Amino acid sequence: MTEERRANMVLLGPPGAGKGTQAALLVKAYGLLHISTGDMLREAVSEGGPTGGELSSYMNTGKLVPDAIVTRTVIERMAKRDAEGGVILDGYPRTRPQAESLDSSLDASGRTLDVVLYFKTQDEVAIQRLSGRRVCKDCGKNYHITNMSSKKEGVCDICGGELYQREDDKPETVKNRLTVYEENTKDLIEYYRTKGLLQEVDGGLPAGELFNNIDALFKKDGLI
Ligand code: AMP
Numbered sequence: 001m002t003e004e005r006r007a008n009m010v011l012l013g014p015p016g017a018g019k020g021t022q023a024a025l026l027v028k029a030y031g032l033l034h035i036s037t038g039d040m041l042r043e044a045v046s047e048g049g050p051t052g053g054e055l056s057s058y059m060n061t062g063k064l065v066p067d068a069i070v071t072r073t074v075i076e077r078m079a080k081r082d083a084e085g086g087v088i089l090d091g092y093p094r095t096r097p098q099a100e101s102l103d104s105s106l107d108a109s110g111r112t113l114d115v116v117l118y119f120k121t122q123d124e125v126a127i128q129r130l131s132g133r134r135v136c137k138d139c140g141k142n143y144h145i146t147n148m149s150s151k152k153e154g155v156c157d158i159c160g161g162e163l164y165q166r167e168d169d170k171p172e173t174v175k176n177r178l179t180v181y182e183e184n185t186k187d188l189i190e191y192y193r194t195k196g197l198l199q200e201v202d203g204g205l206p207a208g209e210l211f212n213n214i215d216a217l218f219k220k221d222g223l224i
Helices: 019-030 037-047 052-059 067-078 096-108 123-132 171-194 207-220
Strands: 009-012 033-036 087-090 115-120 133-136 142-144 198-202
Touching (some): 019 033, 019 115, 019 207, 033 037, 033 067, 037 087, 115 171, 123 133, 171 198, 198 207
Parallel strands (some): 009 087
16 A cells, blocks of 8 residues: 655665666655656657757766756756655756755755665676666666566567667666766765765665665654
């Protein structure tokens, strides 16, 4: 049964750490709103608006989209009513200025950040996951060719849509994304540790086991 919770959390960790998978499990368990900047930006690209081309030029090469664009997207989304019951920020913040903008925005709306889950993950694990990831063109569900395959190859179990490989999951871009993560996002680990918000979890664990650990952690800390 889904329960209503008012926690605001950030999922921090390299691409391929399993943040999206855990976010989906957390949504199901606690009824929080999942805000994935990667998903929102991909949607903006597929809608083909005026900024679509510019966004995809960053994303397809594994570079970060400029802070101002991403922050505006997140803050607008967090201002909507369905964000009042608590949010899971997945893929945001990714830089120190983004983290500071998030703090100001939460402050201004009388909200707080309750926990930052840091998914500590080895590069080899992240690379194996990203290179085997397949995504449904229609409903966005993620699969993995060996770890979590669809029943019928290339076809989504849920909606029958076609599965594809994200442009930025191709090997040359994956390496760049991990480097970009090291250079920008690692700084945030200290930022949140200093604030006493950081909780480290093992991103290398299978999804079910990791979820059980996170659930136990939240219960211990009275977060849910
Ligand atoms: P993700 O799905 O989280 O791996 O994000 C895919 C791509 O979207 C990233 O490689 C970036 O190009 C862009 N992106 C997502 N979130 C952010 C962010 N917080 N700041 C800058 N770029 C982002």
